[in-house]
Amino acid sequence: MELWLEKLKSLRLLYAEDEEGIRKPMANTLSYYLKEVLEARNGEEGLDMYYEQRPDIILTDLRMPKKDGLYMVKEIRKNDKTTPILMITAHTDKEYLLSAIELKIEKYLIKPIALDELLGGLKLCVNEIELGRSxxxxxxxxxxxxxxxxxxxxxxxxxxxxxxxxxxxxxxxxxxxxxxxxxxxxxxxxxxxxxxxxxxxxxxxxxxxxxxx
The missing domain is CATH 1.10.10.10 (Winged helix-like DNA-binding domain superfamily/Winged helix DNA-binding domain)
Structure with missing residues (x-):
């Protein structure tokens, strides 16, 4: 096993996605690679979980009901500039993402997400965490x-x-x-x-x- 995958096994991830049919299978896949996967149904719930659980990595869909992923990330980045964040978007969200340029997103994952692309994003997050620890x-x-x-x-x-x-x-x-x-x-x-x-x-x-x- 590669070293970064071993390090990933010790980390906790917060995953925010409103569609249960997408969230549950993805969370099951992620749980194979991470220590724990926390599930949130929208940005509001995700923000509450972030404050309560302080995950190591955040994976969030952009468009969600109540509070979307962009709102959640903006709130997190007010005081936390270091937790790695992966954002899931659609091709049609490009204009909407202009306001996210300064939010230090590790990688934008375009739907539908391939496993190798997801793992590539997680590798970036592990590298970022290791960099911050040094x-x-x-x-x-x-x-x-x-x-x-x-x-x-x-x-x-x-x-x-x-x-x-x-x-x-x-x-x-x-x-x-x-x-x-x-x-x-x-x-x-x-x-x-x-x-x-x-x-x-x-x-x-x-x-x-x-x-x-």
């Missing part, structure tokens, strides 16, 4: 101090990173072993700004210099 991440000749956003070299010298440098390095570490798209970099590092190829190359050059000094 204060220092090892680079080749240095350490990345996540909390203080700085590089610490083996000789004890420290180099401060800019916001874009630290966001870019953290993104690469979160996606370690995976392909990071141009769009992901623009969204997570440049956010609402336009990112040019020249600006990205300059950022990479600066970061390489700081990590190799």
């Amino acid at each position: 204060i220092f991440l090892e680079c080749k000749n240095c350490q990345f101090d996540l909390k203080n956003k700085r590089i610490i070299h083996t000789d004890g010298s420290e180099v401060e990173l800019t916001h874009k440098e630290s966001d870019f390095l953290e993104l690469l570490l979160r996606k370690k072993g995976m392909v990071v798209s141009y769009e992901e970099i623009e969204m997570n590092v440049w956010k609402e700004e336009y990112m040019s190829i020249a600006a990205l190359r300059t950022l990479v050059k600066s970061l390489r210099k700081k990590t190799s000094e």
Whole structure:
């Protein structure tokens, strides 16, 4: 068994979905991979369960009665910026998702969800949790101090990173072993700004210099 799957076995997941015919089979599948699966029928119930149970991972459908998944995630993100969240959407929800860009969603899963896509999303969540548990991440000749956003070299010298440098390095570490798209970099590092190829190359050059000094 892969290491990330072993780690997943120790985690608890909150799954919010209003359609019982979808929720029950999915929850049964998820229970094979996780320590516990908590089921919620809507965003309101899911939010109550989140506060009571504090799950490690959240999987939620976007459109639900009473309070939808977007409302639930927005409420959670007011005070919790770290719990990994996977959001289930339909192709027609693209415009509706524009307001979710800043909510730090690990992955959007498009219906109908294939098992390999679901597992890929859960792997991202495990990586995110492991990253958050680490204060220092090892680079080749240095350490990345996540909390203080700085590089610490083996000789004890420290180099401060800019916001874009630290966001870019953290993104690469979160996606370690995976392909990071141009769009992901623009969204997570440049956010609402336009990112040019020249600006990205300059950022990479600066970061390489700081990590190799």
